[in-house]
Amino acid sequence: MSKFKLLLKKFRSRWHGVSTCPKETLVASLSVTYLARCGHKTKLREEIGPKDDRREITLLLTENRPDFCLSCLESAIIRCAWCGQTIWPDNPITLYETSQKDFQPKDGSRLYSEKDGYKTYVGCLRWNCADTLADRAGFWRMPGFVERQMSPIEQCLNTGEMVVVEDIKE
Numbered sequence: 001m002s003k004f005k006l007l008l009k010k011f012r013s014r015w016h017g018v019s020t021c022p023k024e025t026l027v028a029s030l031s032v033t034y035l036a037r038c039g040h041k042t043k044l045r046e047e048i049g050p051k052d053d054r055r056e057i058t059l060l061l062t063e064n065r066p067d068f069c070l071s072c073l074e075s076a077i078i079r080c081a082w083c084g085q086t087i088w089p090d091n092p093i094t095l096y097e098t099s100q101k102d103f104q105p106k107d108g109s110r111l112y113s114e115k116d117g118y119k120t121y122v123g124c125l126r127w128n129c130a131d132t133l134a135d136r137a138g139f140w141r142m143p144g145f146v147e148r149q150m151s152p153i154e155q156c157l158n159t160g161e162m163v164v165v166e167d168i169k170e
């Protein structure tokens, strides 16, 4: 074997080792089925979601297991009561009360609370749906509940900071 061929062989084997190892490891971890903490078996990456909003989701592992399977995640997707678009787990949400008693929410939406016939629904924070980003009232969380957080406006009211006072001197 010539010196050149030997070198080429050495180079190739090294190149082969370096380039294929990480790739195979990655592919292997994606084809493995995991038992998620929700009790279901799941792949780590798949395209899920309704027809109008498909997304490729990769689950994160905490201590070698995902918290939820992809189908539990998919079934936790709801619709904004006002615009009908999707709300995925961990999306920020609004909680608006309806001004009319006969308000018809979009299919697949969630009622948050009801008082004297007026209902509060979970809504999305899209720019054309929420009145303002300051209306963020919390987050939609797995497996399907509202994690309430004070909106920026509520925080102002609560702390007493940044209170607008009318100038009555003149």
Ligand SMILES: [Zn+2]
Binding pocket: 036, 038, 039, 040, 068, 069, 070, 071, 072, 073
């Ligand atoms: Zn599950």
Ligand SMILES: [Zn+2]
Binding pocket: 080, 081, 082, 083, 084, 085, 123, 124, 125, 126, 129, 130
């Ligand atoms: Zn909306």
